[in-house]
């Protein structure tokens with residue numbers, strides 16, 4: 770059936786009918802349109818301010834920052850925390866200074882290994898990922914002669930020196946023969 774239009778005798782509304790279904794052609798009320806366009810403008814402004822201009826951290830960023838703070842308070846880290854430090858050249862340099870002063874006696878000046886294992890190969894006794902390296906340094910392996918550095922150096926320095934170890938990992942400086950298992954993780 771064709772589209773038929775009629776004007777309602779009582780309300781004066783223009784009504785169209787199609788296949789027996791009637792619908793008014795009323796204009797949308799301004800208050801309703803105001804809310805619709807208002808939400809659109811708000812969404813665009815929100816996207817611009819939070820996603821593009823970063824005026825304030827987003828809820829997700831705030832949560833991530835809070836989680837990182839909690840981990841820092843507990844002296845734990847995740848891979849991203851350590852990788853973030855590894856991306857800051859000043860921290861890696863600070864880590865190298867700690868290494869030269871504190872670790873090279875046992876791990877060699879270039880990390881090639883002496884009493885302690887070669888840290889420049891891709892084979893690890895306790896895992897070669899960011900968190901594993903951080904944890905081994907923090908907790909040590911006292912039974913095997915690797916001291917517990919967390920209480921001595923503090924979390925920030927342990928992170929820096931872990932970042933430095935990450936930077937020499939897989940550079941294969943000739944030295945002590947590989948010990949452990951090939952590391953295939955991050």
Ligand code: HEC
Nearest residue numbers: 871872875884885886893894895896905906910913914915
């Ligand atoms: C007194 C000697 C000594 C000192 C000093 C020392 N280490 Fe070690 N380290 C060892 C020994 C020994 C091992 C091997 C432990 C084992 O056999 O489980 C080791 C293991 C490690 C490992 C794990 C290697 C793997 O294959 O999983 C890392 C990482 C490491 N040391 C980093 C450091 C850092 C960083 C420092 C300085 C803050 C440091 N060590 C200082 C003796 C030392």
